[in-house]
Amino acid sequence: MKRFEGKTVVIAGGGSGMGRVSCQKFAAEGAKVCVVDINESAALETVKLIEAEGGIARAYGVDITKEDQMKSLFDDVVERFNSLDVYFTIAGISPVGTATTTTFDDFRKVVELDMYSVFLGCKYSIPHMERQGGGVIIVLSGTYGIRPTPNKIGYSAAKAGAISITRSVAIDFARSNIRCNTIAPGFVNTPLNNGFEGEARQRFLDKYQPATFEIQADDIANVALFLASDEARAITGQTIVVDGGTEAALYLNYKRPAAN
Numbered sequence: 477m478k479r480f481e482g483k484t485v486v487i488a489g490g491g492s493g494m495g496r497v498s499c500q501k502f503a504a505e506g507a508k509v510c511v512v513d514i515n516e517s518a519a520l521e522t523v524k525l526i527e528a529e530g531g532i533a534r535a536y537g538v539d540i541t542k543e544d545q546m547k548s549l550f551d552d553v554v555e556r557f558n559s560l561d562v563y564f565t566i567a568g569i570s571p572v573g574t575a576t577t578t579t580f581d582d583f584r585k586v587v588e589l590d591m592y593s594v595f596l597g598c599k600y601s602i603p604h605m606e607r608q609g610g611g612v613i614i615v616l617s618g619t620y621g622i623r624p625t626p627n628k629i630g631y632s633a634a635k636a637g638a639i640s641i642t643r644s645v646a647i648d649f650a651r652s653n654i655r656c657n658t659i660a661p662g663f664v665n666t667p668l669n670n671g672f673e674g675e676a677r678q679r680f681l682d683k684y685q686p687a688t689f690e691i692q693a694d695d696i697a698n699v700a701l702f703l704a705s706d707e708a709r710a711i712t713g714q715t716i717v718v719d720g721g722t723e724a725a726l727y728l729n730y731k732r733p734a735a736n
């Protein structure tokens with residue numbers, strides 16, 4: 477039997493990058509996957525990819541920052557699939573800026589998507605999970621939520637908030653058999669980083685990431701599969717860093733040791 481046979485998994489940001497790959501991997505493990513994305517055609521494309529492999533999926537064109545849309549999303553999922561076992565919230569943006577160069581409007585936008593939407597997802601998925609006797613929430617944060625990097629004030633604040641929400645949900649709902657953890661990736665090769673390629677990307681990785689390979693969406697999805705499974709039943713309120721060792725270093729500007 478596959479790991480998620482008969483389970484309903486909702487993934488926000490499923491139209492691209494880590495979201496799309498996660499949808500495909502959960503579907504390959506037998507889950508019925510609800511692919512949520514503000515870009516409905518991208519969500520439909522993910523559904524097509526899953527169906528081509530014999531999986532079950534449904535697209536939802538939803539803006540996860542909108543309260544009414546989030547409430548209807550989870551109501552619809554439960555009405556259609558009779559359960560809600562896993563909610564994985566991934567969609568986010570990653571703008572640059574300091575306290576003086578970031579407009580208040582841009583600060584609000586990143587906090588709305590990378591943090592408020594996490595609250596909304598928890599608020600409207602948890603009652604369904606409580607009714608059915610439990611569930612799992614996974615939040616995609618980022619290492620900058622643990623340790624901010626220069627020129628990323630809004631993003632770092634939003635991800636720190638997402639990590640804090642994760643802990644609160646974990647402690648508030650452990651007695652309802654609901655687990656909540658966050659995955660904090662470092663640099664991942666996804667369409668979000670399309671503008672940052674070639675030599676510039678390599679220079680960045682050489683300088684900041686101890687591991688010598690480029691982290692892929694697969695690496696993140698594999699951790700999500702584990703966290704969502706019963707094998708992780710004792711893990712809640714945690715941030716799992718998946719960054720090839722980048723965040724472990726106290727000082728930046730890593731020098732790769734010369735090859736023997």
Ligand SMILES: NC(=O)c1ccc[n+]([C@@H]2O[C@H](COP(=O)([O-])OP(=O)(O)OC[C@H]3O[C@@H](n4cnc5c(N)ncnc54)[C@H](O)[C@@H]3O)[C@@H](O)[C@H]2O)c1
Pocket residue numbers: 488489490491492493494495512513514515518538539540541566567568569570589590616617618619660661662663664665666667668669
């Ligand atoms: N790629 C990286 O290096 C990296 C590193 C650390 C953290 N992250 C975080 O991972 C998450 C996803 O990153 P990715 O690289 O897979 O991104 P991506 O840009 O490939 O995909 C993001 C998806 O989210 C969707 N989306 C955007 N706004 C939305 C909204 N309001 N409602 C619903 N869907 C919306 C987009 O349409 C897109 O399909 C983000 O939260 C990002 O901050 C990325």
